[in-house]
Amino acid sequence: MGYKNTRECLDALEARGELVRIDASVDANVEIGAIQRRVFQAGGPALLFNHVKGCRFPMAANIFGTRDRMHFIFRDTIDMVERLMKLKMNPMELLKRPWKYIGAPLTGYNTMPKRVSSGPIMENETSVSSLPQLVSWPMDGGGYVTLPQVYTEEPDNPGFAGSNMGMYRVQLSGNDYVPDEEIGLHYQIHRGIGHHHAQALHKGEPLKVNVFVGGPPAMTLAAVMPLPEGLAEIFFAGAMAGHRISMVKRDGGLPVPAQADFCICGTIVEGVQKPEGPFGDHLGYYSLAHDFPVLKVDKVYHRDDAIWPFTTVGRPPQEDTMFGQFIHELTADLVPSVFAGVHEVHAVDAAGVHPLLLAVGSERYVPYAEERQPQELLTNALGLLGNTQTSLSKYVLIAAREDMASGSSCHDIPGFFRHMLERVDLTRDLHFITRTTIDTLDYSGISLNQGSKLIFAAAGSVKRELGTELPSGIDLPRGFRDPQVFAPGILVIKGPKHRRKRDQQDPALDRIGDMLNTVRGIEKFPMIVVADDAGFTARDWDNFLWVAFTRSDPATDIYGVGGFTHAKHWGADKAIVVDARLKTYHAPPLDPDPEVEKRVDALGAKGGPLYGII
Structure with a gap:
Protein backbone atom coordinates (compact mmCIF):
# COMPACT_ATOMS: atom_id res chain seq x y z
CA MET A 1 0.00 0.00 0.00
CA PHE A 74 4.84 4.57 -6.10
CA ARG A 75 6.25 1.06 -6.45
CA ASP A 76 3.08 -0.65 -5.20
CA THR A 77 0.74 0.95 -7.73
CA ILE A 78 2.62 2.13 -10.82
CA ASP A 79 2.38 -1.16 -12.73
CA MET A 80 -1.36 -1.52 -12.24
CA VAL A 81 -2.05 2.12 -13.13
CA GLU A 82 0.04 1.72 -16.31
CA ARG A 83 -1.91 -1.44 -17.21
CA LEU A 84 -5.24 0.28 -16.63
CA MET A 85 -4.19 3.15 -18.88
CA LYS A 86 -3.26 0.65 -21.59
CA LEU A 87 -6.62 -1.04 -21.01
CA LYS A 88 -8.38 2.23 -21.80
CA MET A 89 -6.46 2.31 -25.06
CA ASN A 90 -7.29 -1.32 -25.88
CA PRO A 91 -10.04 -2.96 -23.78
CA MET A 92 -9.43 -6.26 -25.59
CA GLU A 93 -6.30 -6.57 -23.47
CA LEU A 94 -8.51 -7.59 -20.53
CA LEU A 95 -9.87 -10.53 -22.51
CA LYS A 96 -6.49 -11.51 -23.94
CA ARG A 97 -4.43 -11.24 -20.74
CA PRO A 98 -6.84 -11.20 -17.77
CA TRP A 99 -4.11 -12.30 -15.34
CA LYS A 100 -2.46 -8.89 -15.74
CA TYR A 101 -5.53 -7.12 -14.34
CA ILE A 102 -6.30 -9.22 -11.27
CA GLY A 103 -5.89 -6.13 -9.05
CA ALA A 104 -7.93 -3.85 -11.30
CA PRO A 105 -11.19 -3.96 -9.28
CA LEU A 106 -9.32 -2.98 -6.10
CA THR A 107 -7.58 -0.12 -7.91
CA GLY A 108 -10.96 1.07 -9.13
CA TYR A 109 -12.33 0.89 -5.59
CA ASN A 110 -9.41 2.95 -4.30
CA THR A 311 10.48 22.38 -4.27
CA THR A 312 11.96 25.22 -6.26
CA VAL A 313 11.87 25.75 -9.99
CA GLY A 314 14.16 27.46 -12.43
CA ARG A 315 15.82 26.78 -15.74
CA PRO A 316 15.32 23.05 -16.46
CA PRO A 317 16.18 20.45 -15.45
CA GLN A 318 14.79 20.81 -11.94
CA GLU A 319 12.81 18.54 -9.62
CA ASP A 320 9.63 19.18 -11.61
CA THR A 321 11.44 17.53 -14.54
CA MET A 322 11.06 14.24 -12.66
CA PHE A 323 7.29 14.71 -12.55
CA GLY A 324 7.26 15.26 -16.31
CA GLN A 325 9.31 12.15 -17.00
CA PHE A 326 7.19 10.04 -14.67
CA ILE A 327 3.96 11.29 -16.24
CA HIS A 328 5.34 10.50 -19.70
CA GLU A 329 6.02 6.92 -18.59
CA LEU A 330 2.42 6.56 -17.39
CA THR A 331 0.77 8.13 -20.42
CA ALA A 332 3.00 7.45 -23.46
CA ASP A 333 0.85 4.55 -24.68
CA LEU A 334 -2.30 6.67 -24.44
CA VAL A 335 -1.13 9.27 -26.97
CA PRO A 336 -2.70 7.56 -30.04
CA SER A 337 -6.05 7.21 -28.26
CA VAL A 338 -6.13 10.89 -27.26
CA PHE A 339 -4.71 12.31 -30.51
CA ALA A 340 -5.81 10.35 -33.57
CA GLY A 341 -2.91 9.76 -35.92
CA VAL A 342 -0.25 10.88 -33.42
CA HIS A 343 2.16 8.18 -32.27
CA GLU A 344 4.56 10.02 -30.01
CA VAL A 345 4.95 13.43 -28.38
CA HIS A 346 7.80 15.04 -26.49
CA ALA A 347 7.27 18.29 -24.60
CA VAL A 348 10.91 19.32 -24.36
CA ASP A 349 11.90 20.03 -20.78
CA ALA A 350 15.14 21.83 -21.72
CA ALA A 351 13.05 24.35 -23.66
CA GLY A 352 10.69 24.97 -20.72
CA VAL A 353 8.10 22.32 -21.74
CA HIS A 354 5.40 24.43 -23.41
CA PRO A 355 7.61 26.41 -25.82
CA LEU A 356 8.62 23.29 -27.85
CA LEU A 357 6.67 20.14 -28.69
CA LEU A 358 8.15 17.43 -30.89
CA ALA A 359 5.77 14.88 -32.39
CA VAL A 360 5.56 11.92 -34.75
CA GLY A 361 2.34 11.43 -36.72
CA SER A 362 0.96 9.49 -39.67
CA GLU A 363 0.85 10.76 -43.23
CA ARG A 364 -1.77 8.60 -45.00
CA TYR A 365 -4.07 11.05 -46.70
CA VAL A 366 -2.69 10.49 -50.21
CA PRO A 367 -0.79 7.18 -50.04
CA TYR A 368 -0.65 6.89 -53.82
CA ALA A 369 1.14 10.23 -54.28
CA GLU A 370 4.55 10.11 -55.87
CA GLU A 371 5.99 12.30 -53.10
CA ARG A 372 4.65 12.51 -49.53
CA GLN A 373 3.93 16.00 -48.20
CA PRO A 374 2.44 17.18 -44.89
CA GLN A 375 -1.34 16.86 -44.98
CA GLU A 376 -2.54 14.49 -42.28
CA LEU A 377 0.39 15.81 -40.23
CA LEU A 378 -1.25 19.24 -40.21
CA THR A 379 -4.49 17.72 -38.92
CA ASN A 380 -2.45 15.94 -36.24
CA ALA A 381 -0.66 19.14 -35.26
CA LEU A 382 -3.89 21.12 -35.04
CA GLY A 383 -5.31 18.35 -32.85
CA LEU A 384 -2.34 18.71 -30.51
CA LEU A 385 -2.94 22.47 -30.38
CA GLY A 386 -6.63 21.96 -29.64
CA ASN A 387 -6.53 19.54 -26.73
CA THR A 388 -5.20 19.18 -23.18
CA GLN A 389 -1.93 20.79 -22.12
CA THR A 390 -0.35 20.35 -25.56
CA SER A 391 -2.60 23.22 -26.66
CA LEU A 392 -0.17 25.58 -24.90
CA SER A 393 2.72 24.52 -27.15
CA LYS A 394 4.35 27.36 -29.09
CA TYR A 395 6.50 25.50 -31.62
CA VAL A 396 5.18 22.14 -32.88
CA LEU A 397 7.70 20.17 -34.94
CA ILE A 398 6.01 17.12 -36.42
CA ALA A 399 7.41 14.40 -38.67
CA ALA A 400 5.80 11.54 -40.60
CA ARG A 401 6.33 8.13 -39.04
CA GLU A 402 6.46 6.65 -42.53
CA ASP A 403 9.76 8.44 -43.15
CA MET A 404 11.45 7.63 -39.85
CA ALA A 405 13.99 4.86 -39.47
CA SER A 406 13.06 1.88 -37.30
CA GLY A 407 13.70 2.63 -33.66
CA SER A 408 14.02 6.40 -34.14
CA SER A 409 12.11 8.70 -31.81
CA CYS A 410 11.36 12.35 -31.18
CA HIS A 411 13.03 11.83 -27.79
CA ASP A 412 16.33 11.65 -29.68
CA ILE A 413 16.49 15.43 -30.06
CA PRO A 414 19.61 15.76 -32.26
CA GLY A 415 18.42 12.96 -34.53
CA PHE A 416 14.91 14.37 -34.76
CA PHE A 417 16.11 17.87 -35.65
CA ARG A 418 18.36 16.40 -38.34
CA HIS A 419 15.45 14.40 -39.75
CA MET A 420 13.21 17.49 -39.83
CA LEU A 421 15.77 19.85 -41.36
CA GLU A 422 16.67 17.36 -44.09
CA ARG A 423 13.04 17.06 -45.20
CA VAL A 424 11.21 20.33 -44.51
CA ASP A 425 10.14 22.42 -47.48
CA LEU A 426 10.57 25.93 -46.09
CA THR A 427 8.47 27.41 -48.89
CA ARG A 428 5.47 25.25 -47.97
CA ASP A 429 5.70 23.57 -44.54
CA LEU A 430 5.71 26.47 -42.06
CA HIS A 431 2.22 27.29 -40.74
CA PHE A 432 1.77 30.21 -38.35
CA ILE A 433 -1.13 30.88 -36.00
CA THR A 434 -0.99 34.52 -34.98
CA ARG A 435 -2.61 36.61 -32.24
CA THR A 436 -3.57 33.56 -30.21
CA THR A 437 -3.24 32.39 -26.62
CA ILE A 438 0.12 31.23 -25.33
CA ASP A 439 1.42 30.08 -21.96
CA THR A 440 1.01 32.71 -19.23
CA LEU A 441 4.66 32.27 -18.20
CA ASP A 442 6.02 32.90 -21.71
CA TYR A 443 7.04 36.56 -22.15
CA SER A 444 8.12 36.24 -25.79
CA GLY A 445 4.66 37.12 -27.11
CA ILE A 446 2.95 40.41 -27.86
CA SER A 447 1.25 40.64 -24.45
CA LEU A 448 0.48 38.51 -21.41
CA ASN A 449 -1.14 35.25 -22.60
CA GLN A 450 -0.96 36.34 -26.25
CA GLY A 451 1.47 35.53 -29.02
CA SER A 452 1.77 33.08 -31.90
CA LYS A 453 2.39 29.44 -32.70
CA LEU A 454 4.22 27.64 -35.49
CA ILE A 455 3.55 24.21 -36.97
CA PHE A 456 6.79 23.03 -38.58
CA ALA A 457 5.97 19.86 -40.52
CA ALA A 458 8.17 17.52 -42.53
CA ALA A 459 7.33 14.56 -44.73
CA GLY A 460 8.77 12.81 -47.74
CA SER A 461 12.27 12.19 -48.97
CA VAL A 462 15.45 14.03 -48.05
CA LYS A 463 15.48 17.43 -49.76
CA ARG A 464 18.91 18.76 -48.81
CA GLU A 465 22.30 17.84 -47.50
CA LEU A 466 22.89 19.55 -44.17
CA GLY A 467 26.04 21.58 -43.69
CA THR A 468 28.58 20.72 -41.02
CA GLU A 469 31.23 23.35 -41.86
CA LEU A 470 30.83 27.10 -41.89
CA PRO A 471 30.23 28.40 -45.43
CA SER A 472 33.02 30.56 -46.77
CA GLY A 473 32.47 34.20 -47.56
CA ILE A 474 29.86 34.95 -44.88
CA ASP A 475 29.37 38.71 -44.71
CA LEU A 476 27.23 39.94 -41.82
CA PRO A 477 25.65 43.33 -41.10
CA ARG A 478 27.22 45.56 -38.49
CA GLY A 479 26.71 44.23 -34.97
CA PHE A 480 26.39 40.58 -36.06
CA ARG A 481 29.39 38.32 -35.63
CA ASP A 482 30.79 35.03 -34.38
CA PRO A 483 28.91 32.63 -36.70
CA GLN A 484 29.37 28.99 -35.74
CA VAL A 485 27.98 25.62 -36.65
CA PHE A 486 25.99 24.17 -33.76
CA ALA A 487 24.69 20.97 -35.38
CA PRO A 488 24.15 19.70 -38.93
CA GLY A 489 22.04 22.32 -40.66
CA ILE A 490 22.01 24.79 -37.73
CA LEU A 491 24.04 28.01 -37.49
CA VAL A 492 24.24 30.27 -34.45
CA ILE A 493 25.23 33.95 -34.84
CA LYS A 494 25.81 36.62 -32.19
CA GLY A 495 23.57 39.64 -32.65
CA PRO A 496 23.55 43.18 -31.25
CA LYS A 497 21.47 44.01 -28.21
CA HIS A 498 17.75 44.08 -28.95
CA ARG A 499 16.25 47.61 -28.81
CA ARG A 500 12.80 47.32 -30.38
CA LYS A 501 9.44 47.60 -28.62
CA ARG A 502 7.03 44.73 -28.05
CA ASP A 503 5.05 43.58 -31.11
CA GLN A 504 7.64 45.01 -33.52
CA GLN A 505 9.96 43.23 -35.91
CA ASP A 506 13.59 44.27 -36.24
CA PRO A 507 14.74 45.47 -39.69
CA ALA A 508 18.29 44.37 -38.78
CA LEU A 509 17.13 40.75 -39.00
CA ASP A 510 15.72 41.38 -42.46
CA ARG A 511 19.12 42.75 -43.46
CA ILE A 512 20.97 39.69 -42.20
CA GLY A 513 18.58 37.52 -44.17
CA ASP A 514 19.24 39.55 -47.33
CA MET A 515 23.02 39.36 -46.88
CA LEU A 516 23.03 35.63 -46.16
CA ASN A 517 20.96 35.06 -49.30
CA THR A 518 24.10 35.78 -51.33
CA VAL A 519 26.28 33.26 -49.43
CA ARG A 520 27.03 30.13 -51.40
CA GLY A 521 26.02 27.01 -49.47
CA ILE A 522 23.78 28.80 -46.96
CA GLU A 523 20.90 26.56 -48.12
CA LYS A 524 22.63 23.71 -46.26
CA PHE A 525 21.75 25.54 -43.02
CA PRO A 526 17.94 25.81 -43.03
CA MET A 527 17.90 26.99 -39.39
CA ILE A 528 19.88 30.04 -38.28
CA VAL A 529 19.56 31.33 -34.72
CA VAL A 530 20.64 34.83 -33.68
CA ALA A 531 21.48 35.04 -29.98
CA ASP A 532 23.11 37.41 -27.50
CA ASP A 533 25.93 34.93 -26.85
CA ALA A 534 26.67 32.55 -29.70
CA GLY A 535 29.23 30.59 -27.71
CA PHE A 536 26.82 29.93 -24.83
CA THR A 537 23.96 29.03 -27.17
CA ALA A 538 26.07 26.62 -29.23
CA ARG A 539 27.75 24.98 -26.23
CA ASP A 540 25.25 22.11 -25.97
CA TRP A 541 21.70 21.09 -26.81
CA ASP A 542 20.29 22.22 -23.47
CA ASN A 543 21.56 25.76 -24.02
CA PHE A 544 20.45 25.83 -27.63
CA LEU A 545 16.91 24.66 -26.90
CA TRP A 546 16.50 27.02 -23.96
CA VAL A 547 17.71 30.10 -25.84
CA ALA A 548 16.10 29.40 -29.23
CA PHE A 549 12.61 28.52 -28.05
CA THR A 550 12.05 30.49 -24.82
CA ARG A 551 13.26 33.80 -26.29
CA SER A 552 11.36 33.85 -29.56
CA ASP A 553 7.79 34.33 -30.70
CA PRO A 554 7.29 32.66 -34.10
CA ALA A 555 5.36 35.43 -35.84
CA THR A 556 7.46 38.27 -34.48
CA ASP A 557 10.89 36.66 -34.39
CA ILE A 558 11.20 34.45 -37.47
CA TYR A 559 12.76 35.99 -40.58
CA GLY A 560 13.93 34.43 -43.81
CA VAL A 561 16.88 33.94 -46.10
CA GLY A 562 14.87 34.44 -49.24
CA GLY A 563 11.74 35.14 -47.23
CA PHE A 564 8.47 35.87 -49.00
CA THR A 565 4.72 36.23 -48.43
CA HIS A 566 2.23 34.90 -50.97
CA ALA A 567 -1.54 34.92 -50.44
CA LYS A 568 -0.95 35.39 -46.71
CA HIS A 569 1.39 32.38 -46.57
CA TRP A 570 4.95 33.03 -45.40
CA GLY A 571 7.91 30.94 -46.45
CA ALA A 572 11.63 31.10 -47.13
CA ASP A 573 13.66 29.90 -50.11
CA LYS A 574 16.81 28.90 -48.21
CA ALA A 575 16.60 29.25 -44.42
CA ILE A 576 14.70 30.63 -41.48
CA VAL A 577 16.38 33.10 -39.12
CA VAL A 578 15.17 32.92 -35.52
CA ASP A 579 15.73 36.02 -33.40
CA ALA A 580 16.47 34.41 -30.03
CA ARG A 581 17.98 37.44 -28.34
CA LEU A 582 16.65 38.62 -25.00
CA LYS A 583 14.14 41.32 -25.88
CA THR A 584 13.58 44.65 -24.18
CA TYR A 585 10.23 43.38 -22.88
CA HIS A 586 11.35 39.94 -21.69
CA ALA A 587 11.43 39.02 -18.03
CA PRO A 588 14.96 38.74 -16.58
CA PRO A 589 16.68 35.34 -16.38
CA LEU A 590 17.17 33.77 -12.98
CA ASP A 591 20.57 34.44 -11.41
CA PRO A 592 21.67 32.97 -8.06
CA ASP A 593 22.80 35.13 -5.14
CA PRO A 594 26.61 34.71 -4.82
CA GLU A 595 26.57 35.16 -1.04
CA VAL A 596 23.90 32.51 -0.62
CA GLU A 597 25.84 30.14 -2.87
CA LYS A 598 28.87 30.55 -0.56
CA ARG A 599 26.73 29.48 2.41
CA VAL A 600 25.59 26.43 0.46
CA ASP A 601 29.21 25.64 -0.40
CA ALA A 602 29.97 25.62 3.33
CA LEU A 603 27.30 22.96 3.92
CA GLY A 604 29.04 20.81 1.34
CA ALA A 605 32.51 21.26 2.81
CA LYS A 606 34.16 18.53 4.86
CA GLY A 607 32.29 18.14 8.12
CA GLY A 608 29.12 19.73 6.69
CA PRO A 609 25.81 17.85 6.36
CA LEU A 610 26.05 17.85 2.55
CA TYR A 611 29.70 16.76 2.34
CA GLY A 612 30.08 14.26 -0.47
CA ILE A 613 26.65 15.17 -1.89
CA ILE A 614 27.21 18.55 -3.55
Missing part, protein backbone atom coordinates in the same frame (compact mmCIF):
# COMPACT_ATOMS: atom_id res chain seq x y z
CA GLY A 2 1.15 3.53 -0.72
CA TYR A 3 2.15 6.11 1.85
CA LYS A 4 -0.66 7.87 3.68
CA ASN A 5 1.28 10.97 4.70
CA THR A 6 4.54 12.85 4.33
CA ARG A 7 6.22 11.46 7.45
CA GLU A 8 5.55 7.85 6.43
CA CYS A 9 7.18 8.56 3.08
CA LEU A 10 10.20 10.31 4.58
CA ASP A 11 10.72 7.53 7.13
CA ALA A 12 10.79 4.99 4.30
CA LEU A 13 13.26 7.09 2.32
CA GLU A 14 15.48 7.44 5.40
CA ALA A 15 15.44 3.67 6.00
CA ARG A 16 16.52 3.26 2.37
CA GLY A 17 19.40 5.72 2.82
CA GLU A 18 17.73 8.34 0.62
CA LEU A 19 17.12 11.11 3.14
CA VAL A 20 19.53 13.47 4.87
CA ARG A 21 18.52 15.46 7.92
CA ILE A 22 19.85 19.02 8.02
CA ASP A 23 20.10 20.14 11.65
CA ALA A 24 21.95 23.37 10.88
CA SER A 25 19.82 26.52 10.98
CA VAL A 26 18.83 27.50 7.43
CA ASP A 27 16.92 30.45 6.02
CA ALA A 28 13.75 29.93 3.96
CA ASN A 29 14.61 33.22 2.25
CA VAL A 30 16.62 32.09 -0.83
CA GLU A 31 19.09 29.85 1.04
CA ILE A 32 16.95 26.75 1.45
CA GLY A 33 15.89 26.85 -2.21
CA ALA A 34 19.51 27.15 -3.34
CA ILE A 35 20.36 24.07 -1.26
CA GLN A 36 17.52 22.08 -2.81
CA ARG A 37 18.55 22.97 -6.37
CA ARG A 38 22.20 22.11 -5.76
CA VAL A 39 21.30 18.74 -4.24
CA PHE A 40 18.92 17.97 -7.09
CA GLN A 41 21.57 18.81 -9.69
CA ALA A 42 23.93 16.41 -7.91
CA GLY A 43 21.34 13.60 -7.98
CA GLY A 44 21.27 13.73 -4.20
CA PRO A 45 18.82 12.52 -1.53
CA ALA A 46 15.65 13.94 -0.10
CA LEU A 47 16.26 16.61 2.55
CA LEU A 48 14.60 17.28 5.91
CA PHE A 49 15.41 20.71 7.36
CA ASN A 50 14.73 20.51 11.09
CA HIS A 51 15.62 24.11 11.99
CA VAL A 52 14.19 26.79 9.72
CA LYS A 53 14.90 30.34 10.90
CA GLY A 54 11.82 32.06 12.27
CA CYS A 55 9.53 29.05 11.72
CA ARG A 56 8.60 26.15 13.98
CA PHE A 57 7.73 23.76 11.16
CA PRO A 58 10.35 21.53 9.50
CA MET A 59 10.61 21.66 5.70
CA ALA A 60 11.30 18.77 3.32
CA ALA A 61 12.66 18.96 -0.22
CA ASN A 62 13.85 16.87 -3.14
CA ILE A 63 11.41 14.10 -2.21
CA PHE A 64 10.75 13.45 -5.91
CA GLY A 65 14.25 14.38 -7.04
CA THR A 66 15.27 11.24 -8.95
CA ARG A 67 13.53 8.80 -11.27
CA ASP A 68 14.48 5.93 -8.99
CA ARG A 69 12.96 7.68 -5.97
CA MET A 70 9.71 8.37 -7.85
CA HIS A 71 9.46 4.69 -8.74
CA PHE A 72 10.19 3.67 -5.15
CA ILE A 73 7.49 5.94 -3.71
CA THR A 111 -10.23 5.81 -6.66
CA MET A 112 -13.26 6.72 -4.58
CA PRO A 113 -12.43 9.09 -1.67
CA LYS A 114 -13.59 8.02 1.78
CA ARG A 115 -15.56 10.52 3.83
CA VAL A 116 -14.47 10.62 7.48
CA SER A 117 -15.61 12.72 10.41
CA SER A 118 -12.15 13.86 11.50
CA GLY A 119 -8.45 13.29 10.99
CA PRO A 120 -4.95 14.46 11.96
CA ILE A 121 -5.25 17.56 9.77
CA MET A 122 -7.97 18.97 12.05
CA GLU A 123 -5.85 18.79 15.22
CA ASN A 124 -4.49 22.34 15.12
CA GLU A 125 -5.08 25.80 13.69
CA THR A 126 -2.45 28.39 12.87
CA SER A 127 -2.00 31.56 10.78
CA VAL A 128 -0.60 32.15 7.30
CA SER A 129 2.32 34.14 8.74
CA SER A 130 3.31 31.15 10.89
CA LEU A 131 3.78 28.94 7.83
CA PRO A 132 7.18 28.56 6.14
CA GLN A 133 7.76 31.57 3.91
CA LEU A 134 9.77 30.07 1.06
CA VAL A 135 11.45 32.66 -1.19
CA SER A 136 13.13 30.68 -3.97
CA TRP A 137 14.94 33.44 -5.89
CA PRO A 138 16.28 36.89 -4.89
CA MET A 139 13.62 38.89 -6.78
CA ASP A 140 10.59 36.82 -5.71
CA GLY A 141 7.75 38.97 -4.44
CA GLY A 142 7.23 37.08 -1.17
CA GLY A 143 6.81 33.66 0.40
CA TYR A 144 5.28 30.91 -1.75
CA VAL A 145 3.74 27.47 -1.58
CA THR A 146 5.53 25.54 -4.33
CA LEU A 147 3.93 22.08 -3.98
CA PRO A 148 0.31 23.09 -3.39
CA GLN A 149 -2.72 20.96 -4.15
CA VAL A 150 -5.35 23.60 -4.95
CA TYR A 151 -8.80 22.02 -4.65
CA THR A 152 -12.10 23.39 -5.93
CA GLU A 153 -15.49 21.95 -6.84
CA GLU A 154 -17.79 22.92 -9.66
CA PRO A 155 -20.38 25.34 -8.28
CA ASP A 156 -22.97 23.79 -10.62
CA ASN A 157 -21.98 20.22 -9.71
CA PRO A 158 -20.41 20.09 -6.22
CA GLY A 159 -18.80 16.89 -5.02
CA PHE A 160 -15.73 14.84 -5.82
CA ALA A 161 -16.84 14.04 -9.39
CA GLY A 162 -16.94 17.75 -10.23
CA SER A 163 -13.70 18.62 -8.45
CA ASN A 164 -10.41 19.95 -9.75
CA MET A 165 -7.06 19.75 -8.00
CA GLY A 166 -4.15 21.57 -9.61
CA MET A 167 -0.72 22.83 -8.69
CA TYR A 168 -1.32 26.57 -9.00
CA ARG A 169 1.10 29.08 -7.58
CA VAL A 170 0.14 30.42 -4.12
CA GLN A 171 1.76 33.58 -2.71
CA LEU A 172 1.56 33.71 1.08
CA SER A 173 3.09 37.11 1.76
CA GLY A 174 4.42 40.30 0.22
CA ASN A 175 3.00 42.86 -2.19
CA ASP A 176 -0.34 44.32 -1.10
CA TYR A 177 -1.79 41.23 0.58
CA VAL A 178 -3.27 41.84 4.01
CA PRO A 179 -1.17 39.66 6.33
CA ASP A 180 -2.97 36.51 7.51
CA GLU A 181 -6.16 37.54 5.72
CA GLU A 182 -5.26 37.35 2.02
CA ILE A 183 -3.03 35.27 -0.21
CA GLY A 184 -2.45 35.34 -3.95
CA LEU A 185 -3.68 32.63 -6.30
CA HIS A 186 -1.97 32.53 -9.68
CA TYR A 187 -3.52 30.18 -12.18
CA GLN A 188 -2.55 30.12 -15.82
CA ILE A 189 -4.82 29.84 -18.84
CA HIS A 190 -6.26 26.43 -19.72
CA ARG A 191 -6.52 25.31 -16.10
CA GLY A 192 -9.50 23.50 -14.56
CA ILE A 193 -9.92 26.00 -11.77
CA GLY A 194 -10.72 28.61 -14.40
CA HIS A 195 -13.95 26.79 -15.36
CA HIS A 196 -15.00 26.66 -11.71
CA HIS A 197 -14.19 30.33 -11.21
CA ALA A 198 -16.21 31.26 -14.31
CA GLN A 199 -19.22 29.37 -12.98
CA ALA A 200 -18.95 31.10 -9.61
CA LEU A 201 -18.74 34.50 -11.27
CA HIS A 202 -21.79 33.69 -13.40
CA LYS A 203 -23.72 32.71 -10.28
CA GLY A 204 -22.49 35.80 -8.45
CA GLU A 205 -21.03 33.84 -5.55
CA PRO A 206 -17.52 33.40 -4.11
CA LEU A 207 -15.56 30.32 -5.13
CA LYS A 208 -14.47 28.11 -2.22
CA VAL A 209 -10.84 27.00 -2.42
CA ASN A 210 -8.75 24.69 -0.25
CA VAL A 211 -4.97 24.57 -0.55
CA PHE A 212 -3.53 21.28 0.70
CA VAL A 213 0.19 20.86 1.46
CA GLY A 214 1.73 17.46 2.08
CA GLY A 215 -0.27 14.35 2.88
CA PRO A 216 -0.18 11.28 0.62
CA PRO A 217 2.53 11.74 -2.06
CA ALA A 218 -0.05 10.57 -4.60
CA MET A 219 -1.99 13.79 -4.00
CA THR A 220 1.01 15.86 -5.06
CA LEU A 221 1.44 13.76 -8.20
CA ALA A 222 -2.26 14.01 -9.00
CA ALA A 223 -2.14 17.81 -8.76
CA VAL A 224 0.35 17.96 -11.66
CA MET A 225 -1.21 15.18 -13.73
CA PRO A 226 -2.60 16.46 -17.08
CA LEU A 227 -5.84 14.51 -16.91
CA PRO A 228 -8.65 14.92 -19.46
CA GLU A 229 -11.29 17.48 -18.54
CA GLY A 230 -14.00 15.89 -16.44
CA LEU A 231 -11.74 13.31 -14.78
CA ALA A 232 -11.18 14.36 -11.17
CA GLU A 233 -7.56 14.34 -9.99
CA ILE A 234 -8.59 13.06 -6.58
CA PHE A 235 -9.75 9.80 -8.19
CA PHE A 236 -6.34 9.38 -9.82
CA ALA A 237 -4.70 10.10 -6.45
CA GLY A 238 -6.49 7.14 -4.89
CA ALA A 239 -5.35 4.84 -7.69
CA MET A 240 -1.72 5.93 -7.29
CA ALA A 241 -1.90 5.86 -3.47
CA GLY A 242 -3.18 2.29 -3.39
CA HIS A 243 -5.84 3.26 -0.87
CA ARG A 244 -8.92 5.44 -0.68
CA ILE A 245 -8.06 9.05 0.17
CA SER A 246 -9.71 9.94 3.47
CA MET A 247 -11.45 13.32 3.27
CA VAL A 248 -12.88 15.31 6.19
CA LYS A 249 -16.02 17.25 5.28
CA ARG A 250 -16.14 20.66 6.97
CA ASP A 251 -19.54 22.18 7.70
CA GLY A 252 -20.24 24.61 4.88
CA GLY A 253 -16.77 24.11 3.41
CA LEU A 254 -14.86 21.93 1.01
CA PRO A 255 -13.44 18.57 2.13
CA VAL A 256 -9.91 18.35 3.53
CA PRO A 257 -7.55 15.34 3.23
CA ALA A 258 -7.42 13.78 6.68
CA GLN A 259 -3.71 13.02 6.34
CA ALA A 260 -2.58 16.35 4.87
CA ASP A 261 0.11 18.25 6.72
CA PHE A 262 -1.49 21.67 6.16
CA CYS A 263 -4.66 23.08 4.66
CA ILE A 264 -5.52 26.71 3.91
CA CYS A 265 -9.27 27.22 3.49
CA GLY A 266 -10.71 30.31 1.87
CA THR A 267 -12.75 31.89 -0.91
CA ILE A 268 -12.03 33.87 -4.05
CA VAL A 269 -14.12 37.00 -3.85
CA GLU A 270 -15.59 38.46 -7.03
CA GLY A 271 -13.95 41.59 -8.38
CA VAL A 272 -10.83 41.48 -6.21
CA GLN A 273 -7.42 41.12 -7.90
CA LYS A 274 -4.03 42.20 -6.67
CA PRO A 275 -0.50 42.00 -8.10
CA GLU A 276 1.04 38.54 -7.65
CA GLY A 277 4.75 37.96 -8.25
CA PRO A 278 7.46 38.28 -9.32
CA PHE A 279 8.36 34.60 -9.10
CA GLY A 280 11.34 32.67 -10.47
CA ASP A 281 9.65 30.20 -12.77
CA HIS A 282 10.32 26.94 -14.58
CA LEU A 283 11.18 28.57 -17.92
CA GLY A 284 14.30 29.96 -16.28
CA TYR A 285 13.07 33.55 -15.98
CA TYR A 286 11.07 35.58 -13.50
CA SER A 287 7.38 35.84 -14.21
CA LEU A 288 6.58 39.44 -13.38
CA ALA A 289 3.89 40.91 -11.15
CA HIS A 290 0.40 40.82 -12.68
CA ASP A 291 -3.09 41.07 -11.23
CA PHE A 292 -4.49 37.69 -10.18
CA PRO A 293 -7.34 36.58 -7.90
CA VAL A 294 -7.05 36.99 -4.15
CA LEU A 295 -7.95 34.20 -1.76
CA LYS A 296 -9.59 35.45 1.44
CA VAL A 297 -8.33 33.11 4.18
CA ASP A 298 -10.87 31.50 6.48
CA LYS A 299 -8.89 28.84 8.37
CA VAL A 300 -5.38 27.33 8.39
CA TYR A 301 -5.15 23.77 9.74
CA HIS A 302 -2.15 21.55 10.43
CA ARG A 303 -1.48 18.14 11.95
CA ASP A 304 0.63 17.65 15.11
CA ASP A 305 3.74 16.40 13.30
CA ALA A 306 3.35 18.62 10.25
CA ILE A 307 6.17 18.83 7.68
CA TRP A 308 6.17 21.40 4.87
CA PRO A 309 7.16 19.77 1.54
CA PHE A 310 8.56 22.16 -1.04
